[in-house]
Amino acid sequence: MRTQRANPARTAWLIVGGLLAAMLLFAGCGSSSSDSTSGNELKKVGKGEGSLDLISWAGYVEPEWTKPFEQKTGCKVSDKEAGTSDEMVELMKSGQYDGVSASGNATARLVAANLVDPVNVSLVPNYKTVFADLKNQPYNTFDGVNYGIPHGRGANLLMWNGNDVKPAPDSWNIMFDPKIAAKYKGKISAYDESSYIADAALYLKFHQPDLGIENPYELNEEQFNAAIELLKEQRQFVGEYWSEAAKQISAFAGGDVTVGTTWQYQYFALKEEGVPVKASPASQGFLPKEGATGWSDTWMISSEAKHPNCMYMWMNWIIEPKVNAQVAEYFGEAPAQELACEHTANPNFCSEYHAEEPAFWKRVYYWETPVADCGNGEEDCKDYNDWVKAWTSIKG
Amino acid sequence: MSSEAVVGRRSAGHRLADLFHGRRRLQVGALLAGPVGWLVIGYLGSLALLLVAAFWSVDPLSGATVKNFTLENFESLVNEPVYRTIVWRTIRTALLVTLTDAVIAFPIAFYMAKLASRRGKALLVVGILLPLWSSYLVKVYAWRTLLSANGAIHWALSPIGLDTPGYGTTAVWLVFSYLWLPYMILPIYAGLERIPDSLISASEDLGASPFTTFRRVILPLSFPAVVAGSIFTFSLTLGDYITPRLVSNDQFIGNVIFSNIANNQPFAAALALVPIVVMIAYLMVARKLGAFEHV
Numbered sequence: 001m002r003t004q005r006a007n008p009a010r011t012a013w014l015i016v017g018g019l020l021a022a023m024l025l026f027a028g029c030g031s032s033s034s035d036s037t038s039g040n041e042l043k044k045v046g047k048g049e050g051s052l053d054l055i056s057w058a059g060y061v062e063p064e065w066t067k068p069f070e071q072k073t074g075c076k077v078s079d080k081e082a083g084t085s086d087e088m089v090e091l092m093k094s095g096q097y098d099g100v101s102a103s104g105n106a107t108a109r110l111v112a113a114n115l116v117d118p119v120n121v122s123l124v125p126n127y128k129t130v131f132a133d134l135k136n137q138p139y140n141t142f143d144g145v146n147y148g149i150p151h152g153r154g155a156n157l158l159m160w161n162g163n164d165v166k167p168a169p170d171s172w173n174i175m176f177d178p179k180i181a182a183k184y185k186g187k188i189s190a191y192d193e194s195s196y197i198a199d200a201a202l203y204l205k206f207h208q209p210d211l212g213i214e215n216p217y218e219l220n221e222e223q224f225n226a227a228i229e230l231l232k233e234q235r236q237f238v239g240e241y242w243s244e245a246a247k248q249i250s251a252f253a254g255g256d257v258t259v260g261t262t263w264q265y266q267y268f269a270l271k272e273e274g275v276p277v278k279a280s281p282a283s284q285g286f287l288p289k290e291g292a293t294g295w296s297d298t299w300m301i302s303s304e305a306k307h308p309n310c311m312y313m314w315m316n317w318i319i320e321p322k323v324n325a326q327v328a329e330y331f332g333e334a335p336a337q338e339l340a341c342e343h344t345a346n347p348n349f350c351s352e353y354h355a356e357e358p359a360f361w362k363r364v365y366y367w368e369t370p371v372a373d374c375g376n377g378e379e380d381c382k383d384y385n386d387w388v389k390a391w392t393s394i395k396g
Numbered sequence: 397m398s399s400e401a402v403v404g405r406r407s408a409g410h411r412l413a414d415l416f417h418g419r420r421r422l423q424v425g426a427l428l429a430g431p432v433g434w435l436v437i438g439y440l441g442s443l444a445l446l447l448v449a450a451f452w453s454v455d456p457l458s459g460a461t462v463k464n465f466t467l468e469n470f471e472s473l474v475n476e477p478v479y480r481t482i483v484w485r486t487i488r489t490a491l492l493v494t495l496t497d498a499v500i501a502f503p504i505a506f507y508m509a510k511l512a513s514r515r516g517k518a519l520l521v522v523g524i525l526l527p528l529w530s531s532y533l534v535k536v537y538a539w540r541t542l543l544s545a546n547g548a549i550h551w552a553l554s555p556i557g558l559d560t561p562g563y564g565t566t567a568v569w570l571v572f573s574y575l576w577l578p579y580m581i582l583p584i585y586a587g588l589e590r591i592p593d594s595l596i597s598a599s600e601d602l603g604a605s606p607f608t609t610f611r612r613v614i615l616p617l618s619f620p621a622v623v624a625g626s627i628f629t630f631s632l633t634l635g636d637y638i639t640p641r642l643v644s645n646d647q648f649i650g651n652v653i654f655s656n657i658a659n660n661q662p663f664a665a666a667l668a669l670v671p672i673v674v675m676i677a678y679l680m681v682a683r684k685l686g687a688f689e690h691v
Binding site for chain 2: 086087089090109112113114186194238239240241243246247250251254255256371372383384385388389391392393395396
């Protein structure tokens with residue numbers, strides 16, 4: 001019947017062999033082309049281009065404040081929600097977006113890869129009244145040049161199920177101290193990204209001061225290894241690592257986990273579902289005693305923005321006092337705009353979220369991109385690739 | 397005027413037909429130019445790019461690719477034990493899922509091909525295809541709910557003293573086996589359909605017991621179909637990263653590729669070569685077992 005014996009495996013080997021040969025030639029003589037298109041700041045905001053393409057965190061671009069923006073400026077907003085900072089960087093590489101609400105563990109990478117342009121803050125009138133301790137920070141200003149507009153800030157939460165965890169914990173030791181965490185073996189929910197190494201480092205900064213950790217994102221070999229050891233020990237107690245919010249919500253709702261690190265978004269969503277979750281009280285700014293890792297987000301403009309005027313109008317709009325108050329309350333974070341505190345629906349919102357207390361924010365360590373050069377001139381810190389590889393080895 | 401135009405068009409068509417008439421090569425070439433072009437440029441081209449990228453490195457801060465030849469990606473792939481663990485876990489799960497699906501699929505396919513009425517057959521085919529109509533993510537999230545500590549499996553098993561396996565390695569095995577089952581049933585069903593009933597009757601006439609008939613006639617003739625189905629279940633498990641991420645803490649090859657893709661594409665590319673090599677080895681074994689005899 002058959003005339004020829006099909007042999008896909010040999011064909012595949014031939015193809016791979018051919019490709020391999022071609023590739024060795026290729027890879028050997030490939031030149032590293034350095035793209036040095038330094039971004040140009042806009043000089044003047046002109047007429048809107050009619051549309052705007054954004055990348056944002058869930059809850060940052062909502063109809064409550066995009067509809068009035070569209071009416072006012074004629075810029076039609078389309079938004080792509082991203083789940084992680086890595087995803088944001090990846091999406092920005094496509095060059096199809098005008099701007100992004102980047103956290104501090106994405107901003108430096110975006111700037112280094114020339115994916116974003118400097119922002120001329122004089123074209124953003126509302127910038128004047130942004131909280132001073134959010135301006136000119138290492139995650140939004142590079143070599144003295146502003147690269148974005150602060151959006152808001154907050155701390156990662158310790159959340160627990162009020163029925164299962166008593167008394168209310170006030171320390172991350174419930175997740176990290178083996179003696180205490182063992183009580184919740186299989187019920188702990190930890191964040192599934194390399195940046196979670198900083199949470200372990202922060203815990204060590206407080207509980208093992210002799211390691212000399214200053215900034216949990218700037219770790220030398222010894223400090224880094226101590227954090228990795230702690231996380232490897234923690235692994236046996238972890239019920240689930242979460243990376244998308246929906247996964248953690250279903251785990252808490254289904255009773256699969258009872259205590260974990262989380263964001264405001266999941267906390268409020270679970271409360272709404274009637275799950276008896278609790279977090280450190282607002283009076284403590286949602287902070288356990290060690291402090292917490294957190295975020296300070298920045299709107300950045302793409303170096304390939306097709307609608308730069310609309311993007312500038314958006315960056316001004318999002319820190320308009322009324323809008324920024326709305327955004328902050330919707331998400332559950334401290335506003336970036338000083339004047340927003342007069343417009344919040346809950347008159348105590350800003351004091352509950354410590355928006356106006358710089359001393360409080362000293363205990364919140366905003367996400368940063370780990371780099372080898374961490375300011376001591378020795379280039380001996382672990383960089384982002386080390387963090388990613390270590391994270392893979394922690395999960396095993 | 398208009399009739400002239402029609403004539404003109406017709407003659408253009410004729411000219412084209414004349415051009416192709418009797419020229420086999422040209423005919424085949426025109427027919428295949430599109431698909432083959434796509435295969436070479438879109439498919440093999442991207443594969444080649446992937447292979448090339450595996451020999452480059454990155455600038456640690458910007459994540460930009462540095463195009464200098466290096467073997468460091470492969471070195472860390474081989475030297476760090478965690479990647480061996482992950483590769484082995486992925487292959488082991490893929491084999492286990494394949495075996496499970498084959499064992500479940502064979503009786504179903506046999507019933508469909510040889511025993512069911514025409515109506516029953518149609519119902520079964522629809523039943524097997526039905527899950528393919530809903531989104532992959534919906535199915536995995538549905539399994540999350542089923543497997544949850546207070547979910548349906550817990551509820552159904554607790555009266556007899558058992559409990560849900562919860563999220564973990566067992567859950568991954570269950571969900572994969574569920575997801576890829578149709579891809580195993582359909583090839584086996586097609587293979588069994590091709591076995592003439594007369595062969596089975598002949599075997600019986602010659603005094604073979606049903607078990608002997610199965611062992612000596614049906615199994616050897618349908619085995620290539622099982623191997624063909626296993627290519628689907630094996631390769632789909634090998635490449636998946638969403639199911640392990642949603643129902644366990646286990647890392648598969650795909651998960652490590654995913655976590656490196658944003659900042660270290662060359663390393664992700666080197667990792668992506670692993671399933672390719674595994675798959676080629678698998679295809680070679682499949683060929684030895686006769687999976688392509690009827691292609």
